[in-house]
Amino acid sequence: MTVNDIARAAGVSRATVSLVLRESPLVHADTRARVQAELARQRYVYNRGAANLRRRTSSSVALVINDLSNPFFAEFAAGVDQTLAAKGYVTLLGSAGESPERQQAVLASLMEHTPAGLILSPAEGSDGESLRQVLGHSNVLLFNRAVAGTDWDFLALDNRHGAYLATCHVIGLGHRRIAFFGGHADSSSCQQRREGFAQAMAEAGLEVPEASLIESAPNRLEAAARTAELFAGDAAPTAAVCYNDNVALGLMLGLASRGIRAGRDFSITGFDDISEAAATTPALTTIAVNPRERGRQAAELLLQRIDHPEAEPRHTVATVELRIRESCGAPKRT
Amino acid sequence: MTVNDIARAAGVSRATVSLVLRESPLVHADTRARVQAELARQRYVYNRGAANLRRRTSSSVALVINDLSNPFFAEFAAGVDQTLAAKGYVTLLGSAGESPERQQAVLASLMEHTPAGLILSPAEGSDGESLRQVLGHSNVLLFNRAVAGTDWDFLALDNRHGAYLATCHVIGLGHRRIAFFGGHADSSSCQQRREGFAQAMAEAGLEVPEASLIESAPNRLEAAARTAELFAGDAAPTAAVCYNDNVALGLMLGLASRGIRAGRDFSITGFDDISEAAATTPALTTIAVNPRERGRQAAELLLQRIDHPEAEPRHTVATVELRIRESCGAPKRT
DNA sequence: CTGAAAGCGCTTACAG
DNA sequence: CTGAAAGCGCTTACAG
Numbered sequence: 001m002t003v004n005d006i007a008r009a010a011g012v013s014r015a016t017v018s019l020v021l022r023e024s025p026l027v028h029a030d031t032r033a034r035v036q037a038e039l040a041r042q043r044y045v046y047n048r049g050a051a052n053l054r055r056r057t058s059s060s061v062a063l064v065i066n067d068l069s070n071p072f073f074a075e076f077a078a079g080v081d082q083t084l085a086a087k088g089y090v091t092l093l094g095s096a097g098e099s100p101e102r103q104q105a106v107l108a109s110l111m112e113h114t115p116a117g118l119i120l121s122p123a124e125g126s127d128g129e130s131l132r133q134v135l136g137h138s139n140v141l142l143f144n145r146a147v148a149g150t151d152w153d154f155l156a157l158d159n160r161h162g163a164y165l166a167t168c169h170v171i172g173l174g175h176r177r178i179a180f181f182g183g184h185a186d187s188s189s190c191q192q193r194r195e196g197f198a199q200a201m202a203e204a205g206l207e208v209p210e211a212s213l214i215e216s217a218p219n220r221l222e223a224a225a226r227t228a229e230l231f232a233g234d235a236a237p238t239a240a241v242c243y244n245d246n247v248a249l250g251l252m253l254g255l256a257s258r259g260i261r262a263g264r265d266f267s268i269t270g271f272d273d274i275s276e277a278a279a280t281t282p283a284l285t286t287i288a289v290n291p292r293e294r295g296r297q298a299a300e301l302l303l304q305r306i307d308h309p310e311a312e313p314r315h316t317v318a319t320v321e322l323r324i325r326e327s328c329g330a331p332k333r334t
Numbered sequence: 335m336t337v338n339d340i341a342r343a344a345g346v347s348r349a350t351v352s353l354v355l356r357e358s359p360l361v362h363a364d365t366r367a368r369v370q371a372e373l374a375r376q377r378y379v380y381n382r383g384a385a386n387l388r389r390r391t392s393s394s395v396a397l398v399i400n401d402l403s404n405p406f407f408a409e410f411a412a413g414v415d416q417t418l419a420a421k422g423y424v425t426l427l428g429s430a431g432e433s434p435e436r437q438q439a440v441l442a443s444l445m446e447h448t449p450a451g452l453i454l455s456p457a458e459g460s461d462g463e464s465l466r467q468v469l470g471h472s473n474v475l476l477f478n479r480a481v482a483g484t485d486w487d488f489l490a491l492d493n494r495h496g497a498y499l500a501t502c503h504v505i506g507l508g509h510r511r512i513a514f515f516g517g518h519a520d521s522s523s524c525q526q527r528r529e530g531f532a533q534a535m536a537e538a539g540l541e542v543p544e545a546s547l548i549e550s551a552p553n554r555l556e557a558a559a560r561t562a563e564l565f566a567g568d569a570a571p572t573a574a575v576c577y578n579d580n581v582a583l584g585l586m587l588g589l590a591s592r593g594i595r596a597g598r599d600f601s602i603t604g605f606d607d608i609s610e611a612a613a614t615t616p617a618l619t620t621i622a623v624n625p626r627e628r629g630r631q632a633a634e635l636l637l638q639r640i641d642h643p644e645a646e647p648r649h650t651v652a653t654v655e656l657r658i659r660e661s662c663g664a665p666k667r668t
Numbered sequence: 669c670t671g672a673a674a675g676c677g678c679t680t681a682c683a684g
Numbered sequence: 685c686t687g688a689a690a691g692c693g694c695t696t697a698c699a700g
Contacts, residue, residue: 002677013687018679028685043470048446049383050677053692060447063427068415069626071609074408081402081429085440090447093397093425095415106419112382113394113424136377249613275405279583281615292403336693347671352695362669384693388676 001044010038021046058116061302064094064106066123072272072291073121076143079295080119087303089116098123100130107134117302122147124187139309141302143294146188151313153305155298159189159271162287162320163196166241166269169285169322171204173330175239175267179212179230181251182223183243190243193271197241209233218243220250227254238266238331245270245277245286252280252327267328282326289320335378344372355380392450395636398428398440400457406606406625407455410477413629414453421637423450430457434464441468451636456481458521473643475636477628480522485647487639489632493523493605496621496654497530500575500603503619503656505538507664509573509601513546513564515585516557517577524577527605531575546571554584561588572600572665579604579611579620586614586661601662616660623654 003017010017012031019027020035027035038044048059061084065073081091094110096103103123110118117139122131128149140152163180170178180197183190194213201208211233216226223246230237242248248270252262260266263282270277270286277284301316337351344351346365353361354369361369372378382393395418399407415425428444430437437457444452451473456465462483474486497514504512514531517524528547535542545567550560557580564571564585576582582604586596594600597616604611604620611618635650 003679004677014677015679015688016686019686022679026685031685043467045470046446047387047448047677049448050387050692051679053381053384053387053694054677054679056692060426068412069405069409071403071405071408074405074411075403077408077427078402078429081427082431085428085443088443090444091427092394093411093415093427094419095412097416108379109419109422110424112380114381114383133377136379276610276613279610279614337695338693348693349672349695350670353670356695360669365669381693384676385695386676387678388693388695390676 001042002047006035006038006042006044009042010035052114058114059089060092060113060115061089061299062092062094062107062110062113062115062118064096064103064110064118064120066096066098066103066121068093068095071274072289075291076121076295076298079292079297080299081295082292083296083299083303087299096123100125100127104130104134107131111135111138117141117306119143119298119302121145124184139302139305141298141305143298144189153301153314153316155294155301155316155318157189157289157294158317158320159192160196160199162271162289162322163193163241164200165196165320165322166271166285166287167197167200168204169324170239170241170267170269170328171200171206173239173267173328175237175331176206177212177235177237177239178206179214179237179240180208181214181230181240181242182216182226182247183218185213185215193241193243209235212237216243216247216250218247220246220253223247223250224254224257225250227251227258231258239268239328240266241269243271245272245274245284248284248286248327249276249280252284263327263329265332267331269328273323277323278325280327285325285328286323287320288323289318294318335376336381340369340372340376340378343376344369386448392448393423394426394447394449395423395633396426396428396441396444396447396449396452398430398437398444398452398454400430400432400437400455402427402429405608406623409625410455410629410632413626413631414633415629416626417630417633417637421633432457434459434461438464438468441465445469445472451475451640453477453632453636455479458518473636473639475632475639477632478523487635487648487650489628489635489650489652491523491623491628492651492654493526494530494533496605496623496656497527497575498534499530499654499656500605500619500621501531501534502538503658504573504575504601504603504662505534505540507573507601507662509571509665510540511546511569511571511573512540513548513571513574514542515548515564515574515576516550516560516581517552519547519549527575527577543567543569550577550581550584552578552581554580554587557581557584558588558591559584561585561592565592573602573662574600575603577605579606579608579618582618582620582661583610583614586618597661597663599666601665603662607657611657612659614661619659619662620657621654622657623652628652 007014094106121143142154273288428440455477476488607622
């Protein structure tokens with residue numbers, strides 16, 4: 001089961017077996033055939049860990065996702081794994097459950113397996129200094145969320161442009177009083193989406209009163225609970241650009257329970273294009289980010305980084321696109 | 335950066351550093367403190383691969399999923415990873431994309447990383463002999479699909495009972511002509527679900543005409559396309575127990591395009607309780623299998639196997655439960 | 669309680 | 685073209 005056994009059975013040295021394994025042209029065709037026959041006969045399985053130790057290489061890449069049960073990140077992970085596998089890397093999976101503390105522990109554990117690089121979708125509230133300490137000089141690609149005080153490669157979604165597109169669409173339908181609904185105002189992705197929103201509103205000469213910016217944790221339940229805030233003032237909005245699809249779906253529930261029909265009485269857009277977006281009634285107009293393709297892209301970027309550890313850090317912005325569905329209609333004439 | 339560096343700096347031998355790392359009580363408290371200080375100062379990171387090589391142990395478990403972008407399996411993977419991480423194992427991820435050939439390649443690659451065990455959700459059409467060849471004497475747990483000619487541990491969903499529960503519910507509402515819709519008749523999970531369906535029908539004294547068993551690939555598109563087959567005969571069914579949620583969702587689309595209202599004109603049940611099931615209109619009555627909990631369970635079972643490699647193979651059946659929603663109503667009086 | 673030595677399974681100069 | 689030797693970073697009997 002080791003090169004030794006094969007060498008002995010084939011009547012050659014370990015070195016020769018190793019050369020055959022690594023497909024070196026140095027070994028005679030006859031010898032190679034004999035060794036390969038023996039390899040097959042004994043069902044030899046290569047110990048890549050031992051080889052990596054000796055060669056001081058690595059054939060693994062760590063992938064740390066804040067929440068794997070989120071379909072968006074699951075698709076992303078599938079894309080990452082697909083590209084890595086095609087290049088001969090194995091994916092070391094880590095899940096941080098949106099907790100910076102757990103994330104530190106997971107990263108520390110993964111680092112002990114000497115990954116060639118690491119793709120990290122950071123938990124909200126990640127601390128740059130802590131991350132740098134645990135990751136040292138590893139090849140790192142950040143996805144989705146920037147972390148202050150770090151200068152690793154970064155693959156960002158075009159949050160600003162996505163929200164801009166959604167907002168322009170809503171304005172184009174004739175809405176004038178539009179809210180930005182959901183997200184934590186101190187998260188970078190929320191800030192960027194609000195910027196895109198503000199830009200579109202400004203370009204259309206529309207005001208953004210303070211009350212039309214409503215925060216909510218990015219989940220359905222809290223979004224539904226905050227629906228009332230939309231209608232607290234006297235000039236209630238007729239549409240909302242939502243932080244993401246989950247928030248939009250929660251808002252739909254909140255509207256329904258007040259007898260307001262999404263897509264008819266009130267227009268909604270989301271962000272992400274999760275699979276439910278197409279399945280709800282009305283289907284959700286949203287910004288598609290193609291998480292699987294983003295996963296492939298992230299893996300490609302990291303592989304480039306692994307090949308060129310000294311290159312300048314790169315900031316890549318992934319394109320997003322508007323997906324128009326029924327949740328977003330023209331305002332009612334009153 | 336290695337035990338050598340720490341030993342030199344702390345004025346002890348490598349052996350002593352190793353003992354400190356492994357928390358041996360043999361080393362004097364003062365020495366230990368000195369070594370630990372040095373460990374922290376140099377930000378030493380343990381090379382678990384080297385340790386595993388020397389100790390002939392493994393700290394990884396491979397997880398091979400036929401399709402990670404399926405939310406059901408993504409949840410499952412999250413559960414597996416959570417439990418494995420808590421026990422100090424790292425998850426090696428593999429995705430087979432429902433292709434037995436790719437699955438073989440992925441498994442062969444993962445085996446080179448000497449996992450302590452392997453959790454496999456086999457692709458449809460997996461061959462037992464091929465799997466045995468590539469997996470050798472590894473500790474293996476199969477999930478969801480049995481593979482003929484293997485005797486590894488197996489965690490099954492209670493397909494039969496789930497379909498039985500769904501069918502009894504539909505019968506209880508007053509339906510008499512009920513179809514079983516979707517799935518490949520030669521897959522074991524479809525066979526088992528059909529058995530549960532047949533049992534419930536038999537217990538209620540209802541017939542199952544050949545035409546009421548309709549096959550379809552387990553995806554939305556093909557299910558929608560096969561809707562017509564339900565209504566081909568003269569005594570069309572008033573309800574369908576579907577192979578899974580995706581099929582049920584596809585059927586809903588097919589019905590809608592014919593002007594038939596799910597939950598009012600026609601009753602539907604699914605299987606899996608994917609997140610869309612609660613979001614569609616009407617919401618889908620289905621069988622919940624709690625994939626995250628199943629993932630934890632799978633990891634526990636594999637860890638037991640790793641601790642007792644010689645124990646008898648175990649076949650575990652996970653409970654499922656009926657989740658009643660609006661897609662399943664009483665038949666219309668005619 | 670601490671250190672010198674051997675070895676896990678592999679690879680890679682270096683001789684021949 | 686092939687083999688003997690050294691070494692990757694760790695651990696573990698075995699002496700002392």
